[in-house]
Amino acid sequence: MALLEVQDLRAYYRTEIYGISRTVRAVDGISFELQKNEIYGIAGESSCGKTTLIKVVSGTIKRPLRVETGQVRYQFGDYAVDMQRINPDELRANVRWKEISYVMQGSMSVLNPVRRIIRTFEDIVGTHQGIPDRKSFLDETRAHVRILGLPTEVLDLYPHQLSGGMRQRVAIALATVFHPSLIIADEPTTALDVVVQRGVLQMLKEIQAESGNTVLLVTHDLAVHANVADRVGIMYAGRLAEEAPTEIIFNAPRHPYTQHLIGSLPMIGDRSSRASLSGTPPNLANPPSGCRFHPRCPYAVERCQREVPEMIILADRHRVACHLVEEGIL
C-alpha cells in the first residue's frame, strides 16, 4: 500500500488587487504515489510548481493558495489521513514532525538564532510530545545526534556558530527526531559546496536506508537525483511530464523535455557541444494551451497545441505525458 496518494491535484494562487483578478495555476493536475521505503525525486526549473506541490502535500496551505480539486491521502500504518479533511489541531498534534517532517533550503529559518540548538530541540519535542523528564530528554537527544554522526557539542552552540553544512545536518537531525514516515527535503543542499553537499546527502540517504522511511527530495539539480533518488518525477509548468525509476529517466527518457534536460547536462570528461532549448519557461498565470511544452518542443504537432496530454503508462513504473510518445512517433 502506498504511503501517499495524490490524485488529480490542482492548487492555484488566486489574487485580486484593485479588481484585477489573477490565477496562477502552479499545480495543475498532478497524480502520483509515494511508496514506503523509497527516495522519490522531483525535478523541475524555477516556478514549475515544485514548492507549491510540497506545500499542498505537507498541509501548509495559506491564502492565496487554494486547492481547487484533487486528493492527498496518507496511510501511516493503521492511521489514515486525508489532508483535505483533517482539522488543523489534529494535523499539528499527530502528523507534523511525527509523521511528516520538512527540511528546507535555508535551515537558518528553522533554527532560532538567539537560542542554542538544544533549545530548538526542546521547543519541538516539548510542543509535539511533551518533556516529562528533562534528563531523559537530554540523553535521548544526545544519542539521536550521535547516531547521525554529529558531534554532541553542537547542541550547546548557537546557529551562527555552525557552518552551512553543519546547520543543514542539524536541520535533518531535527526533522528525524520523531522518526517520521515521510521526510520532505526541499532543495536541502542548493547553497552548499559540493563536498559538503555530498556529506549532507549521504547522511540523508543513510538515515533513509536505516529507518526505511520515505524521502521526497525536491531539487532542480538532476545530477543530485542521479545519485540519490530511486524514482524521479520531472515537472514542467505545473504538471508532471515524466516519471520513472532513476536509471530510466537518465538512460532512456521519452518526453522531449526530459530528453533535452538530460542531454544538455555538462559532465566532466565530455566536452562535446550541448544545445540549449529555445524559448523560456511559461508564465503560470497564462500557460500555453494544450501541452504546456509545445512552444519549446522541437517535435510539436498541431494536436499538441490543442489537447492537454494525459499521463500514459509505458512500462512498469514509467509514465509520460506526451502525444507523440502515445502515438508511437517518438
Added chain:
Amino acid sequence: MSAKNKLLDVQHVTVEFHVGGLLGGTRLVAVNDVSFSIDSDRPEIYTLAGESGSGKTTLARMMLHDLDPTRGKVLFEGRDLTTVKKRGEVMDFMKKVQPVFQNPFETFSPLRRVEEYLYDTARSFIGARNRREAAPIVENALNQVGLSLDEVSRRYPHELSGGQIQRVAVARALIPQPRLILADEPVSMVDASLRMAIVNLFRKLRDEQQVSVLYITHDLATAYYISDRIAIMLRGYVVESGPVEAVLDRPLHPYTQLLKESVPQPRPTDRNAWAQHIDLGTLEIKEFGRIGCKFAGRCPHVMDICRQADPPDVEVDGRTVKCYLYLEDAKPVA
C-alpha cells in the same frame, strides 16, 4: 614572453584582510601568492574554480580594480593597475574589462527599464550622444546574445526570465567591446534549460569576437565544458592549475581529486563512487589559520612536512600542482 604580450598578468598577488576589533583581531589571508596570466593574442576562457571562501571573488575584485593587492601586482596590458588612477585611465580600463555578475536581478534595479542600462553604457563608453546614435550599438550587442531591442525595450527586470536578463547583462558587457569579460558565477542562478545558452555564448565570444573570459565558478562540470585552462583554489591558494583536460581528467592534487569525486555526475550507473562515505566532521575546522598545506587536515596522503611549511609549486604532467607528493617527480617551479 614579455609582459607586453599579456592581456592580464597576475603576479604573486596576496590580499590580507583585518578581521575583528579595532585594536585586536586577526589577519585573514584571502588570496595567497597567486600568479596566472592570459595571453593577448590568443583569446581563451580561464576558469577560477573553488568552494566558498577560496578567494575567487577577492581575486575578481582585484581584477576589476575594486581592490588593491596587499603584495604583488596585477598588470593589464602590461600596466600595473595600482597606477591607473586618473578618471580617463580608469574609464579606459573599464571599457576593456567588463563584469557579469551572479544574480542578474540584483545587477539591474527593479525600478528601471533594462534598456536604460544598455543606453547608459553606450553613452559612457562609446560616446554615443543620444539614443538615436546608441540604438544600433545596443541592437548589435543584443543580437550577439540572441536577443533584439524589440524584445527588451520598455521591459523591467521582473518581466524577463532569469536566462533572458542574464543575457542582457552579457550584452551590456559587450557594448564597450571589451577584451576581457569577468564572469562571477554567471549561471548559478539560471535554470537548467537556459544555462547552456549562456555558457555557449562565452564560447562563441571567444571564437568569434576574440574576447577572453575569466570564468569564476564552483561548478566543475560547466568549467570543464567551456574552459581552456583552469585554476583550482583552496583557502586563498591555487593548488592546481593547467589545461582543463589535464587537471580534471587526471587530477593530481588530493583536494582536486576530492572535489572532482564529489561533483555528482548525471549518470546513475556511477553512483557507488559518489556514495563512498566521506567524513564531514573534520571539515568544520578553520583551515585559514593552518600552517603549511591548508588541505593537510583532510588529506589522505598527509605527511609531517605538510603541516610545517607551504608546499612548493611543482610542474608535473602538464600542469602546476602545489603538493609535496610530487616533489620527487619534478623540479619545483622557480
